[in-house]
Amino acid sequence: MSLTKLKPSGSTLQKALAFGSLIALVLIFSFLSENFRTLSNMINILQATSVIGVLAVSATIVIITGGIDLSVGTAMTFTAVTAGMLLTWLGLPIPLGVIGAILMGALTGLASGFFITKMRIPPFIATLGMMLVLKGLSLIFTGTKPIYFNDSPGFTEIASGSLVGLLVPAFPLPNGVLILFAVAAIVGWILNRTALGRYTYAVGSNEEATRLSGVNIDAWKMGIYALAGAVTGVAGILIASRLNSAQPALGQGYELEAIAAVVIGGTSLTGGRGTILGTIIGALIMSVLTNGLRILSVAPEWQIVATGFIIIGAVYADMLRKKT
Amino acid sequence: MITRRLLLGATTALAMMTTGAIAQDKMYVPLISKGFQHQFWQAVKAGADKAAAEFNVEVTFEGPETEAQVDKQIEMLTTALSKKPAAIGFAALDSQAAIPLLRKAKEAGIPVVAFDSGVDSDIPVATAATSNVAAAALAANKMSEIIGGSGKVAVIAHDQTSRTGIDRTEGFVNEIKAKHPGIQIVAVEVGGGDHLKSAEITKTLLAANPDLKGLFATNEGGAIGMVQGVQEAKAKVTIIGYDSGKAQKDAIRSGLMAGAITQNPVGIGYETVKAAVAAAKGQSVAKDIDTGFFWYDSSNIDKPEIAAVLYD
Numbered sequence: 319m320s321l322t323k324l325k326p327s328g329s330t331l332q333k334a335l336a337f338g339s340l341i342a343l344v345l346i347f348s349f350l351s352e353n354f355r356t357l358s359n360m361i362n363i364l365q366a367t368s369v370i371g372v373l374a375v376s377a378t379i380v381i382i383t384g385g386i387d388l389s390v391g392t393a394m395t396f397t398a399v400t401a402g403m404l405l406t407w408l409g410l411p412i413p414l415g416v417i418g419a420i421l422m423g424a425l426t427g428l429a430s431g432f433f434i435t436k437m438r439i440p441p442f443i444a445t446l447g448m449m450l451v452l453k454g455l456s457l458i459f460t461g462t463k464p465i466y467f468n469d470s471p472g473f474t475e476i477a478s479g480s481l482v483g484l485l486v487p488a489f490p491l492p493n494g495v496l497i498l499f500a501v502a503a504i505v506g507w508i509l510n511r512t513a514l515g516r517y518t519y520a521v522g523s524n525e526e527a528t529r530l531s532g533v534n535i536d537a538w539k540m541g542i543y544a545l546a547g548a549v550t551g552v553a554g555i556l557i558a559s560r561l562n563s564a565q566p567a568l569g570q571g572y573e574l575e576a577i578a579a580v581v582i583g584g585t586s587l588t589g590g591r592g593t594i595l596g597t598i599i600g601a602l603i604m605s606v607l608t609n610g611l612r613i614l615s616v617a618p619e620w621q622i623v624a625t626g627f628i629i630i631g632a633v634y635a636d637m638l639r640k641k642t
Numbered sequence: 643m644i645t646r647r648l649l650l651g652a653t654t655a656l657a658m659m660t661t662g663a664i665a666q667d668k669m670y671v672p673l674i675s676k677g678f679q680h681q682f683w684q685a686v687k688a689g690a691d692k693a694a695a696e697f698n699v700e701v702t703f704e705g706p707e708t709e710a711q712v713d714k715q716i717e718m719l720t721t722a723l724s725k726k727p728a729a730i731g732f733a734a735l736d737s738q739a740a741i742p743l744l745r746k747a748k749e750a751g752i753p754v755v756a757f758d759s760g761v762d763s764d765i766p767v768a769t770a771a772t773s774n775v776a777a778a779a780l781a782a783n784k785m786s787e788i789i790g791g792s793g794k795v796a797v798i799a800h801d802q803t804s805r806t807g808i809d810r811t812e813g814f815v816n817e818i819k820a821k822h823p824g825i826q827i828v829a830v831e832v833g834g835g836d837h838l839k840s841a842e843i844t845k846t847l848l849a850a851n852p853d854l855k856g857l858f859a860t861n862e863g864g865a866i867g868m869v870q871g872v873q874e875a876k877a878k879v880t881i882i883g884y885d886s887g888k889a890q891k892d893a894i895r896s897g898l899m900a901g902a903i904t905q906n907p908v909g910i911g912y913e914t915v916k917a918a919v920a921a922a923k924g925q926s927v928a929k930d931i932d933t934g935f936f937w938y939d940s941s942n943i944d945k946p947e948i949a950a951v952l953y954d
Contacts, residue, residue: 351850353849353850353851353852354849354850356849358849358875359846359849362842362845362846362849362875365874366842366845369838457679462678462679462681462684463681463684463954464887464888464889466888466889478874492874557838560838560841560870561837561838561841561866561870562870562889563889565837566679567679567680567707568836568837568838570707570708608842608846609842609846609849612829612831612843612846612847612850613846613849613850614850615828615829615850618802618830618831618832619802
């Protein structure tokens with residue numbers, strides 16, 4: 319079996335199904351509320367997707383290998399804190415803070431990868447441990463106080479500014495959304511066009527067969543986790559920029575939203591199958607649902623119930639498709 | 643489950659070791675709080691430490707990571723009681739859940755002082771807390787005053803189950819309903835105190851109600867998210883917040899936020915320890931200690947009596 323042939327197996331229908339659900343949700347909410355179908359609300363939905371979307375891209379990479387990363391939420395916070403320490407405490411220029419946060423993200427991913435491959439700790443446990451370690455470190459480094467970016471004017475522009483709005487004033491799409499799309503495109507390219515991507519799918523499909531064909535699984539896997547960590551670092555920059563602060567207590571719980579977006583988008587938790595486009599659609603479905611239910615003034619308790627059923631329904635639809 | 647039991651065992655063992663280490667002549671008063679990460683709790687701790695120094699007692703301060711972890715808090719209370727303290731300060735996440743333990747404390751002759759929010763029981767010898775209902779009602783009256791007594795307003799609560807979440811939401815909503823018939827409350831959403839979620843909720847509320855005139859947040863995280871959401875939506879809305887913190891203070895100074903209610907967290911910590919010490923010595927203490935609350939806006943934020951109760 320040639321590894322080059324191991325491409326994401328026929329997920330076109332799943333994508334079409336997920337995309338169809340997204341369109342259907344948008345149409346239903348648009349029909350029910352005139353306040354939903356405004357341009358500014360559509361932009362709100364996209365912006366609300368940016369942080370969770372980037373996190374979901376990170377989670378997708380790991381889930382395709384058949385692993386799971388429970389640390390994405392607190393790792394995001396940790397990279398935001400890193401940016402805060404570099405920019406506000408050390409007074410470094412913004413690009414260095416951004417690069418530092420992304421590198422720190424890659425480092426946390428590498429650490430998870432090390433625990434999983436060299437110490438043979440199952441991904442669920444290794445990343446659960448990392449989730450707590452990083453949460454604790456964020457609180458320790460900051461002394462539980464948020465770090466503000468007031469001394470780095472321009473930092474908030476990364477997520478909240480709008481390059482598109484400068485060109486087309488009527489369409490002030492926040493930069494955070496562009497960054498989400500850029501990250502999705504880059505990771506999509508890596509997964510489909512590079513050796514790292516091919517091994518990501520190969521490990522997820524059949525790790526033992528890949529190992530027996532002479533691939534240094536441990537090295538590639540650590541690379542995969544490092545890539546996912548770097549993407550988490552981008553999410554850290556986005557949330558820090560959006561809030562003009564690194565909030566050390568935030569982040570736990572975001573991993574579950576990210577994983578939900580990934581599975582709604584048709585990525586299999588057993589590994590070997592999934593796409594970034596599917597994940598982006600999954601994240602958008604979650605945002606549209608949250609936004610739409612709020613606009614319709616559905617009670618918050620019922621919003622949670624509805625989101626739960628959507629996750630179950632989406633995965634069930636995916637299983638039906640696999641049977642046929 | 644194994645890890646949890648191990649952890650519990652380890653904490654108890656540790657607790658036993660430290661009990662031995664604490665000098666016997668110094669009174670020991672543990673405070674079990676609702677949290678420690680938020681700046682509010684750090685300010686309560688500062689007040690408790692101040693009283694500890696003044697009355698020469700040993701005070702410890704701990705709380706679970708989130709305000710949903712009722713079980714963790716119960717574990718902390720159990721451990722604290724096993725150390726045979728002179729008195730105990732307790733801010734209940736769920737007052738019903740803690741009653742069996744509080745009864746044990748009473749039987750062991752350990753006086754309990756409730757702080758931040760009350761306990762539905764007569765066991766605590768005193769309760770040092772803000773009247774959240776009255777404080778939120780003040781926010782409602784200020785809201786009406788600023789928006790001119792009519793229009794749509796919405797509330798973002800930090801949760802819908804804790805005493806403070808319920809009291810602040812109901813205090814605001816009921817005051818509006820009772821005294822300001824021109825004002826319509828269009829939504830009560832729950833942001834969990836999460837800045838980002840509260841910002842998204844704010845933007846959705848503004849999209850759903852383009853003519854929204856006022857927003858009230860029941861805690862710091864909600865208020866900061868609200869400011870962010872209103873800024874991003876470029877809307878003109880009166881925002882009233884709760885508690886302080888640097889971001890909220892900045893928003894009030896720059897006019898993005900009309901004002902906020904502040905409690906007196908340092909006072910809560912101080913009064914709790916003071917009452918605990920008095921009760922441990924067998925002196926009588928006032929059953930209800932109102933630690934007070936204030937309205938602050940750009941006009942009085944720098945006055946000494948306000949600045950003293952605000953935290954960064």
